[in-house]
Amino acid sequence: MAAEKVILVTGATSGIGRACADLLHGQSHIVYGGSRAPAAAPPPWRWMALDVANDDSVARAIAQILAEQGRIDVVVNNAGVVYAGSVEDTSMEEARAQFETNFFGALRLCRAVLAPMRAQKSGLIINVSSLAGLLGLPFQGLYSAGKFALEGLTESLRPEIAAFGIEAVLLEPGDIATGVVANRIRAAASGEGSAYRANFEKVVALFEKEETAGAAPAMVARRVASLIAARNHAVRYTTGPMPQRALTALKPFLPSRFFERCLMMYYGIKR
Numbered sequence: 001m002a003a004e005k006v007i008l009v010t011g012a013t014s015g016i017g018r019a020c021a022d023l024l025h026g027q028s029h030i031v032y033g034g035s036r037a038p039a040a041a042p043p044p045w046r047w048m049a050l051d052v053a054n055d056d057s058v059a060r061a062i063a064q065i066l067a068e069q070g071r072i073d074v075v076v077n078n079a080g081v082v083y084a085g086s087v088e089d090t091s092m093e094e095a096r097a098q099f100e101t102n103f104f105g106a107l108r109l110c111r112a113v114l115a116p117m118r119a120q121k122s123g124l125i126i127n128v129s130s131l132a133g134l135l136g137l138p139f140q141g142l143y144s145a146g147k148f149a150l151e152g153l154t155e156s157l158r159p160e161i162a163a164f165g166i167e168a169v170l171l172e173p174g175d176i177a178t179g180v181v182a183n184r185i186r187a188a189a190s191g192e193g194s195a196y197r198a199n200f201e202k203v204v205a206l207f208e209k210e211e212t213a214g215a216a217p218a219m220v221a222r223r224v225a226s227l228i229a230a231r232n233h234a235v236r237y238t239t240g241p242m243p244q245r246a247l248t249a250l251k252p253f254l255p256s257r258f259f260e261r262c263l264m265m266y267y268g269i270k271r
């Protein structure tokens with residue numbers, strides 16, 4: 001790969017994606033950043049209209065990058081939305097919308113870049129998962145499910161593409177102070193009349209408090225930049241606040257019911 005890389009960051013106008021695009025641009029890479037709506041002020045890197053939930057939009061964006069640069073070295077699959085609601089309160093339409101962006105969006109991008117990456121015999125796909133892709137968060141079940149699915153997809157993809165000189169890695173942030181609090185979508189049935197309302201409100205309030213006090217998006221961006229500079233990646237990397245990462249790392253070593261009780265206690269959920 002050339003030192004100056006052609007990089008696409010999805011969801012680049014806010015939070016983690018914005019921090020990644022800014023940092024990578026500052027490192028002299030050729031950065032394309034995609035989102036559905038443009039940033040309020042024009043960014044220094046190349047913004048492009050991109051809806052990861054739309055086949056044609058993804059195909060157009062990749063075709064444009066290949067036409068302009070002749071290659072695509074790195075894709076940071078970062079675009080994401082967060083639906084909150086109990087599993088029962090989340091409608092099938094809401095569940096599909098959650099997966100359409102966070103899981104199928106990343107899958108769409110992977111499928112669109114693999115052929116050009118195979119032809120150039122190199123490439124790196126960074127799939128932005130979450131610590132919520134390692135443990136199921138109450139009242140964000142569909143979000144967690146989408147990230148668990150992304151984890152499985154990435155594990156399956158890696159051995160398939162190794163022979164072509166392409167790598168895929170998972171990046172799992174804990175709480176990061178981004179637009180996530182303002183942009184969280186509450187399931188329509190989670191309001192008044194929901195049997196889950198009291199616990200739902202308590203848990204979402206705690207999510208919001210922790211996200212607001214979370215690590216800076218620049219921390220994730222530095223991790224992304226170091227992954228792009230490195231050769232031979234592990235399957236997954238966590239980033240963000242250390243206590244959350246440490247707790248998640250303990251999960252496989254603790255009895256499952258004990259871990260679940262700790263999680264319920266932490267969120268103030270009673271039996």
Ligand SMILES: NC(=O)c1ccc[n+]([C@@H]2O[C@H](COP(=O)([O-])OP(=O)(O)OC[C@H]3O[C@@H](n4cnc5c(N)ncnc54)[C@H](OP(=O)(O)O)[C@@H]3O)[C@@H](O)[C@H]2O)c1
Nearest residue numbers: 011013014015016036037051052079080130175176178179
């Ligand atoms: N913040 C956290 O605590 C945290 C923790 C773990 C993982 N993550 C993950 O990090 C990623 C970024 O989240 P963030 O916290 O930075 O969120 P954010 O501040 O809300 O930014 C989300 C970005 O994604 C874009 N986006 C949403 N839907 C899109 C679509 N269909 N197509 C293209 N772009 C789309 C948004 O722009 P438009 O709306 O204009 O399209 C925006 O630029 C997500 O995958 C999230 O799950 C976040």
